[in-house]
Amino acid sequence: MEKQKITGSEALMKTLVAEGVDTIFGYPGGAIMPVYDCLYDYRDRIRHILVRHEQGATHAAQGYARVSGKVGVAMVTSGPAATNAITGIADALMDSTPLVVISGQVASPLLGSDAFQEIDVIGITLPITKWAYQVRRAEDIAWAISRAFYIASSGRPGPVVIDIAKDAQINKIEYEYNKVNYIRSYQPLPDVNADSVAAAAELINQAKKPLALVGQGVILSNAEKELVAFLEKADIPFGSTILGLSAVSSDHPLNKGMLGMHGNAGPNRKTNECDLLIGIGMRFDDRVTGDLKTYAKQAKIIHFDIDLAEIGKNVPTTVPVHGDAKETLAAVTALLKPAKHTDWIATFKPDEEEENQKVIQKELYPKSGQLKMGEVINKVSEASGHDGILVTDVGQNQMMGVRYFKYKRTRSVVTSGGLGTMGFGLPAAIGAKIGAPDRTVCCFLGDGGFQMTIQELGTIMQEKTNVKIIVLNNNFLGMVRQWQELFFNERYSETVMENPDFVAIAKAYNIAGRVVDKREELDGAIQEMLNHDGAYLLVATVETCGMVYPMIPAGTTVTNIIMGDN
Amino acid sequence: MSTKKLYTVIIFSENTVGLLNQIAIVFTRRQLNIETLSVSPSAIEGIHKFTITTFSTEDIMDKVVKQIDKRVDILKAYYNTDEDLVFQEIALYKLSTELFLKMGAVEELIRKYNARVLEMNESCVVIQKSGHYEETQALFKELSSTIGVLQFIRSGRVAITKSKVERLSDMLAEMENKLEKKRS
Numbered sequence: 001m002e003k004q005k006i007t008g009s010e011a012l013m014k015t016l017v018a019e020g021v022d023t024i025f026g027y028p029g030g031a032i033m034p035v036y037d038c039l040y041d042y043r044d045r046i047r048h049i050l051v052r053h054e055q056g057a058t059h060a061a062q063g064y065a066r067v068s069g070k071v072g073v074a075m076v077t078s079g080p081a082a083t084n085a086i087t088g089i090a091d092a093l094m095d096s097t098p099l100v101v102i103s104g105q106v107a108s109p110l111l112g113s114d115a116f117q118e119i120d121v122i123g124i125t126l127p128i129t130k131w132a133y134q135v136r137r138a139e140d141i142a143w144a145i146s147r148a149f150y151i152a153s154s155g156r157p158g159p160v161v162i163d164i165a166k167d168a169q170i171n172k173i174e175y176e177y178n179k180v181n182y183i184r185s186y187q188p189l190p191d192v193n194a195d196s197v198a199a200a201a202e203l204i205n206q207a208k209k210p211l212a213l214v215g216q217g218v219i220l221s222n223a224e225k226e227l228v229a230f231l232e233k234a235d236i237p238f239g240s241t242i243l244g245l246s247a248v249s250s251d252h253p254l255n256k257g258m259l260g261m262h263g264n265a266g267p268n269r270k271t272n273e274c275d276l277l278i279g280i281g282m283r284f285d286d287r288v289t290g291d292l293k294t295y296a297k298q299a300k301i302i303h304f305d306i307d308l309a310e311i312g313k314n315v316p317t318t319v320p321v322h323g324d325a326k327e328t329l330a331a332v333t334a335l336l337k338p339a340k341h342t343d344w345i346a347t348f349k350p351d352e353e354e355e356n357q358k359v360i361q362k363e364l365y366p367k368s369g370q371l372k373m374g375e376v377i378n379k380v381s382e383a384s385g386h387d388g389i390l391v392t393d394v395g396q397n398q399m400m401g402v403r404y405f406k407y408k409r410t411r412s413v414v415t416s417g418g419l420g421t422m423g424f425g426l427p428a429a430i431g432a433k434i435g436a437p438d439r440t441v442c443c444f445l446g447d448g449g450f451q452m453t454i455q456e457l458g459t460i461m462q463e464k465t466n467v468k469i470i471v472l473n474n475n476f477l478g479m480v481r482q483w484q485e486l487f488f489n490e491r492y493s494e495t496v497m498e499n500p501d502f503v504a505i506a507k508a509y510n511i512a513g514r515v516v517d518k519r520e521e522l523d524g525a526i527q528e529m530l531n532h533d534g535a536y537l538l539v540a541t542v543e544t545c546g547m548v549y550p551m552i553p554a555g556t557t558v559t560n561i562i563m564g565d566n
Numbered sequence: 567m568s569t570k571k572l573y574t575v576i577i578f579s580e581n582t583v584g585l586l587n588q589i590a591i592v593f594t595r596r597q598l599n600i601e602t603l604s605v606s607p608s609a610i611e612g613i614h615k616f617t618i619t620t621f622s623t624e625d626i627m628d629k630v631v632k633q634i635d636k637r638v639d640i641l642k643a644y645y646n647t648d649e650d651l652v653f654q655e656i657a658l659y660k661l662s663t664e665l666f667l668k669m670g671a672v673e674e675l676i677r678k679y680n681a682r683v684l685e686m687n688e689s690c691v692v693i694q695k696s697g698h699y700e701e702t703q704a705l706f707k708e709l710s711s712t713i714g715v716l717q718f719i720r721s722g723r724v725a726i727t728k729s730k731v732e733r734l735s736d737m738l739a740e741m742e743n744k745l746e747k748k749r750s
Contacts, residue, residue, distance in 0.1 A: 122584060127591045131583075131638045151638055182745055184738070185580050185641040309632035 001518040005172040008138030008164070009038035012102070015145040017045055018177055021073050023064060024433060025049045025057040026375040029077025031117060032104030034169035049434065049463055052455035054081045056427035058088020059453070062097045063431025066414045067389055067439070069222070071153050072097065072431065077104040079117030082163070083124070087421055089159045090128040094221060094418025095243060098157035100148045108136040108165040123161040130158035146180040155188025156307040157220055190306065192323045192331055199319045200278075200302045201335035207276035207300075209344045210236045211267065213259060213288070216243035216417075217281015217305060223326035224248065224410045227280065230333040235341045237348060239267025241282045242402050246412035250386065250534045256348050260288045262399040262548050263452070268558045273347075280304045284314040285418065287554070294557040304328050346457050359549045364404065371519060372544040373400040373472045376526075380442050380470060381405045383526045388440040389414065391432050391467075393425030393449030394476035399548040401444045411436075423452030430459055431465045439545035440468065440530065445474045447499050460535045468529050469506075469513075469537045474544050475499055482547050506537040513537030519554040570621045572601070574651055574725050575610070577616040577634060578608060578641040578734045585639055588615060592633045598622055602655070604722035610734065613641060619723050642734050646727060653725035658700035659693050659709055660717035666691045669713050679705045690716060 006014075012035055016024075024046055028036040039048060051057045054076045061072030068542075072092075076085050078549040082103040092099040106115040125132040131151045135144045202209060218227050224247050231238060231254050240247065248255055257264030259271075271277060277299040282288070284303075289295045292314060300318040303311050304325055311320040314485065321328045349374040363374035381388065386406040391414040392398040398415055407413070414432050416424040429443035449507050450471050460467060477495040484492050506513040512532055516525035516539070529536040549564035579585050586605070593600055601619040608615035622630070627645040634643040663686060667743050668671065676683070681695040695705050702720055727733070 123587070126584060126587055127595075132581075182748065183638060184741055184745075186638045307636065309629070309636045313629055313632075505705070 003174040003247070005193065006175050007034065007038065007172055008141050008169045009035045009532075010290070011138060011141045011173060011175050012145060012164070012169070013038050013042045013046070014175060015142045015177055016073070017042070018179070019146060019149045020070070021046060023047045023049065024075050025051055025060040025431065026075035027051055027054050027057055027077070027081060029081050029104065029117070031078035031106055031166050032075065032102075032169070034166065035075070035104065035164070036103075049430070049459060051427065052458045053453065054084035055087050055423065056430075056453055056456045056459065057180045058085045058092070058099065058101060058432035059421075059424050059427035060456075060459075061099055061101075062088060062092050062095075062424075063391065063414050063428030064435035065097050065099060065431075066428075066435075067411050067432045068435035069411065070098075070435070071149055072099045073102070074099065075102045078106055079119045080120070081121055086124065086128070087419075087423075089125055089161065089433055091416050091419040091424065092129050092159035093130070093419045095155050095416065096216060098152040098161065099159040100145075100152050101159060101161045103161065103163045104169070105163045105165045107167040108544075109167070111136070111165065121161060123261060125161045128159070128160050132163070134159040134163040134165070135168050136165045138168045138173040141168060142177045143180070146177065146184070150180045150183070151186070155186075156217075161219055166263070179349065190308070190323050192327050193321075196319055196321050197328065197331045198335060200321050201332050203276055203302060203319055204234050204236070204278070204332070205337050205339070208341070209274045210234065210276040210278060210341065211270050211274035211284050211481040212236045212238035212245050212278040212280060213241065214238050214244040214280050215241045215282025216247075217325050218244060218247040219410055220281065221306070221325040223281075223324075223329055226326055226329040226333065228252070230329045230336070233333055234336045234339045235345070236278065237267075237270070237341070237345050239263065239271075241285070241288055241417070242415060243413070243417045244282060245402055246407035246410050249408050249435045250406040254345070258402060260551065261290070261554065262403065262551050264351075265355045265550050265561060265563075268350040268552065268561065269351055270348065272298065272558055274299050276300050276302065278302045278304070280329070283310045289314065290552050291555055291557050312517070331555070355550060355563070358563040366519075370538055371517060371522065373397065373542050373546050374404045376470065376472060376522065376542065377401055377404040377444060378542045379522055379526055380468075383523070383530055384440045384442060388412070388442045389432050389436060391415070391425055391443040392443060393445040394420045394422045395446045396447040396482065396546060396548050397425075397444045397472045399451070400472070403548075405442070422449040426453045426469065427456045427459070429469070430456060430463070430465050433465050433467050434463070441466075443467055443469045445469065445471050446478055447471060447475060447497055447502075448477045450502070451499075454505065457506060457511060460511060461509040465535060466533075467535050469535065470529075470544050471502055471537065471539045473499065473502070473539050474542050474546060476544060478546060479548070481545070485545070485547070486551075487553070503537060504540045511535045511537055513539065515539045515541060517541035571625045571647065572619055573622055573645045573647060574653065574723060575616070575618040575620065575627070575631060575634070575643060575645045576725065576727075577618070578642045579614050579616065580639040580641065581607075581612055581614050582639050585614075585637075586616070588637050588640075589618070589634055592630055593618075593620065596626060596630060596746070598626070598630065602722035604724055608734070610738065613734070617723055617725050618694055642737055644733065646725070650727055651725040652728060653723050654696050655699060655702055655721050655723050656694065656696040657718065657720040658696070658707070659706065659715050661691045661693065661709065661713060662716060663687065663691050665713035677707075681705060715725055
């Protein structure tokens with residue numbers, strides 16, 4: 001008997017379900033309509049979140065992936081929809097976020113003819129994806145989608161684009177699904193090299209002043225427990241990259257804070273004092289290292305990473321440990337001698353005290369003047385029991401957010417690290433809440449970034465997504481203003497913003513909200529926001545000229561750190 | 567700064583659409599000019615081989631090759647300098663038959679350069695020479711300065727490592743073993 005034939009669209013739905021997909025962020029349109037028609041029959045199995053702009057779909061899928069560890073799925077039509085999705089795809093590549101983006105494409109006979117809403121999606125996305133593939137035949141859909149999920153989620157995760165021609169969505173085929181878990185030319189899980197593990201352990205056992213740099217690789221490989229065991233056994237203090245935050249709880253005694261341009265003074269300074277620097281699932285980004293010519297020159301360097309192309313890319317490595325952090329950390333830990341580095345760890349204290357006195361106290365506990373950004377963030381973190389998920393936009397709100405929000409659990413930070421995408425915050429928060437419905441999602445935005453994707457308030461309204469949105473409003477593009485003040489002779493070129501009544505806008509979307517501008521009302525306003533059953537917009541009017549300190553100016557060295565105390 | 571020299575990048579890939587684009591992107595991002603490029607099926611069925619030459623430093627080549635290697639459909643990428651390789655380019659020269667015959671030193675020229683005549687008709691002659699760049703270039707210079715060259719084309723470099731087998735075969739065997747283990 002002949003097998004029953006189904007359309008390419010149904011093959012897509014079946015394959016998505018087989019790959020464990022239950023949530024899609026998307027927006028329909030001409031070249032993807034057969035798929036959306038089929039989706040109508042899958043409403044009981046797949047929840048589709050209708051965003052208000054395709055950029056929102058990719059960012060929401062990123063937020064979803066980052067908190068849940070699952071692959072985020074976005075679905076858009078051809079042409080402008082695909083180009084609108086680009087920013088999120090690029091962001092996911094930079095931040096190693098597993099993402100599958102499905103785009104519709106004009107029917108295959110029209111390809112290359114500049115047909116209506118045709119764009120060379122593959123050509124555009126090749127440089128910003130792990131894999132990009134155009135499906136022109138219905139019989140290739142199941143294979144391509146399964147391969148997409150395997151590639152997006154394995155090894156160093158990243159975005160995959162599958163562009164499906166309209167006729168491939170319509171044509172009927174005999175459906176056959178075989179889960180892809182092997183590709184001859186792709187080795188996502190490298191074998192652990194025993195020699196490099198032994199060499200790394202030996203360096204650590206000999207080190208007197210070791211410092212670890214923890215990146216998102218730890219979270220992506222679910223190696224949080226292995227990391228803590230590793231750090232504790234050899235008594236290694238550590239700093240986190242922005243994306244590595246929350247791999248270990250904020251209050252762990254070995255946690256010395258954040259690295260980088262606006263990171264904590266201690267771990268940044270100690271980078272140039274340690275005798276052994278251990279990078280774990282991080283990539284020595286320029287925002288972490290500053291000038292490479294003066295970066296950790298005194299130290300031997302061990303680099304744990306799953307991506308061979310990252311090892312030695314920016315800093316020369318003494319011992320590379322290529323592999324999945326969960327395996328490699330455990331293997332190295334087994335060879336470590338228990339150690340105590342009490343004196344070395346004590347040297348972080350003066351830096352902590354200096355930063356606390358010169359920066360943190362003033363930012364978090366001001367006695368007078370307008371509200372400060374750090375003050376608001378700290379209070380929101382406290383009020384949510386330091387157990388919420390932090391979502392930020394980009395700019396001062398982001399740097400303040402990652403500096404002052406605290407974490408107990410892993411996967412508690414969703415922020416655009418590598419690409420630095422303004423407009424990321426609001427849609428990412430929607431995805432985060434949908435990916436972790438039991439957690440409180442606190443989304444900090446500046447007045448600039450909020451307005452880049454403000455239309456997603458519509459998604460929040462329609463999906464009743466309970467996100468807590470805090471706009472730190474200084475009526476300025478704050479981070480650019482900060483650079484103008486420090487490095488461009490206070491010439492405030494195009495950074496002043498005249499803003500609308502944000503609360504009124506939220507109200508129009510049936511989202512509750514209020515403005516807070518008085519210190520004595522801040523606690524109450526935050527409580528009101530957290531207690532509110534549903535989404536809430538809190539607009540905190542903060543000081544116009546707030547500055548994020550400490551700051552190591554771009555491309556310089558840690559000795560140039562600015563504390564902002566004069 | 568270490569000085570730049572000529573590197574030959576050899577890449578084995580699956581035979582899928584868009585790979586050249588992916589490879590070119592890595593070169594472009596590092597502002598590396600591709601000097602020569604040749605692509606053909608390799609000795610192993612279904613696997614294509616790219617041979618690309620570029621002027622760069624070893625440090626950059628190491629990074630470039632790793633970034634190419636990590637693309638999903640790339641099996642393996644290597645870089646070599648000339649010492650590790652046997653390599654060749656082929657050049658074709660189109661000349662005026664009349665001038666070619668008049669120059670009166672055809673045999674001498676063909677012998678000196680180890681060239682061959684591929685085609686001759688009343689208007690033009692096509693001769694072929696293979697060799698290193700300097701060798702094909704020397705013939706071009708000589709012809710240009712005497713009878714003139716109507717058309718000239720030189721292929722990209724093809725290269726083979728001086729080691730015995732294609733290094734890829736070991737890797738493929740290893741991959742197949744892994745797959746077997748995974749299945750069992």
